[in-house]
Every structure is written in C-alpha cells, then in structure tokens.
Amino acid sequence: MDYRSDIFYIRQVKEGKINAFSHLVDRHKDKAYNLAFRICGNREEAEEIAQDAFIKAYRSLNVFKMKSSFATWLYRIVYNTAISLVRSRRNKILAIEEFPADAFDFLRYCSNQDEADEEYRSSLVNFAMQKISEDERGIITLYYYNDLDLEAISKITGISRSNIKVKLYRARRKMAEIIGKTENKIVTYHG
Amino acid sequence: MDKQEKYDDDLLKTFLNPDRIEKAPAGFTSKTITRIQIEKQSSGLTRSFFGNKNRIPLVSFAVFAALIIISVALPATDINPSDSVIWSYLRNPVISLPSINNDFFQNLSIPGWIPYSFIGFVMLMFFDRILFGIFHKHGK
DSSP states (O other): OOOHHHHHHHHHHHHHHHHHHHHHHHHHHHHHHHHHHHOOOOOOHHHHHOOOOOOOHHTTTTGHHHHHHHHHHHHHHHHHHHHHHHHHOOOSSSSOOOOOOOOOHHHHHHHHHHHHHHHHHHHHHHHHTTSSSSHHHHHEEEEEOOOHHHHHHHHHHOHHHOOOOOOOOHHHHHHHHHHHHHHHHHHHHHH | OOHHHHHHHHHHHOOOOTTOOOOOOTHHHHHHHHHHHHHHHHHHHHHHHHHTHHHHHHHHHHHHHOOOOOOOSSSOOOOOGGSSSSHHHOOHHHHHSSOOOOOOHHHHHOOOEEEEEEEEHHHHHHHHHHHHHHHHHHHH
C-alpha cells in the first residue's frame, strides 16, 4: 500500500521523474475512468478520455498551484473532456440498453442470491443513468461514487453550488422515478 | 431536505454502491505512461525540427540585424554615428530610392470620379477586414 501523498509524487514529477507520475495514475485511474464512463457511456471512449486527461494533467503539472487537490483538478479535466465529447456527438442520446424484462435472469449468471441482487441493482442504476443528461450523470457520479461534497463538485464542473444542488435534486428524482417504474414493471410482469 | 428528496437519496444510496465503480482496464497505467513518454520524445524532436526548419529566416534575420548594428555603430567619421556611410546613403532619397517615371500617369486622362471610387473601394476593403476580424473572433 502506498501512503505517500499526491504532492510528494507531483514534486518528483516536477523534478523530471516521469515514473513518479505512474503512482498518481495508479491511484486515480479507476475514479477518473468511472467518471468518464458514466458520462459518455462507452468503455473505449472512457479509456481515451481518462488517458487524455492524465496526459493533459502531466503537461500542465508545472502550472498546477496545489490550491485544490490533484484529484479535484484531474476530475475537472475528465469532466470537461467527457462533456465536450458527448455534446459534440451528432446523436447525444446513448444507445439505451433496455432493462432485462426478467430480473431472475441475474440468478442464472450469478453464483448466489446476494451477488444476483447486487448485479440487479447495478444494472438498474446503469439503466436509470442513461436516461438523464450528461452533466447530471457527471454530478451524480461525483456525488455518489467519488463521494465529493457540493463545494468540490462545483469546482470540478464550474457550476454554482446552488445550481449543483438543484441539478442533483432533479437527477436524483428522475433516477428514483425510473428505478421505481422499472421495478414495478418487473413485479407486475412476474405477478 | 424534504421527505421526497430524502427518500430519493436513500433509494439511490441503496442501489448505488460506490465500491462497484467501473474499473480502468488492465494496462491502463503503462499505456498512459508510454503515451506520455512518446509525446515527450516527439515534442523534443519537434523543437529541434523547428530550429532546422527556420534556419534560413533565422540566419537572414541575424545578418540583417548585424548590418543595422554595424551601420549605426561604425560611423564614417569618429565624431557622429549618423555620419556613417549607410546613414548618409539612406538620407539621400535620390540615391537610395529608385526613380519613378510618372509621365504615363500624368499624360493619362481618366474621369475625375475614378480616384474617389478607388479610395472608397480601399476604405470599404479595410472596413470589411475589420468587421470580419470582429465577427470571426465572436464566432469562435
């Protein structure tokens, strides 16, 4: 386990040690990739976005003033890159996978009930995420997956704190509605 | 937080497991570091290529600058730098500028409005360039 701070590695990179940057990539890659994936909904594009973000961060490391954390700074690059990519697409709507009609299908692929439940919930969340806008997906990811507060999310997205609150409320409501409706459908379908 | 909001929040917290994030694919770190190393090498090459590519204008600029400095620094007499050979040459327009034979224009009989329309045309051209510059910047 690596307990050294990001600042330690940033200083090393600034001294010309490229390999020190690999520690920063290793530490933040999953959350950066997850943010990109949740916004753009495509694994290949998410990998490209996350890699580009790390490269941009490396290039601009000399101007990084360490006023915010490295993670916040990196997520801002990922968020902006992913949002611009989605907005530049001709077809902004993601290829929506319909939620499997048979919830019990999960049991076939999973070894036990708990795993099946977990898989089922995760699929429901992914399904609901596809139905909200790209900036809402970003905000939901930063809030729930990256566990950031409104202040940090505001710094990353460039949206005011009060606006984040409104967007979070709407996105949460939409997702809860979709999850509720989908669950009801499944219950009705299976009696 | 109102009741509905709290319910929505709780519902999402139940369904959304922060530990189940989409993980970066295998080899992500090494791929990223390789891309950085390649970029670093190519940017080094680009820098040296920039010097090679611009060698001729750089040399001509250096020679031109050196000539100007010499013309100012080496006067014809020791008293005044402006007495240098180059300065005295440049100060004499008859020698330094080519003579223009404007007999052709003097003998030409053109309608009086043509010079005015030409000036108007040039002014409109400049105006058009300025407008293009402004709106092009806004468009970006």
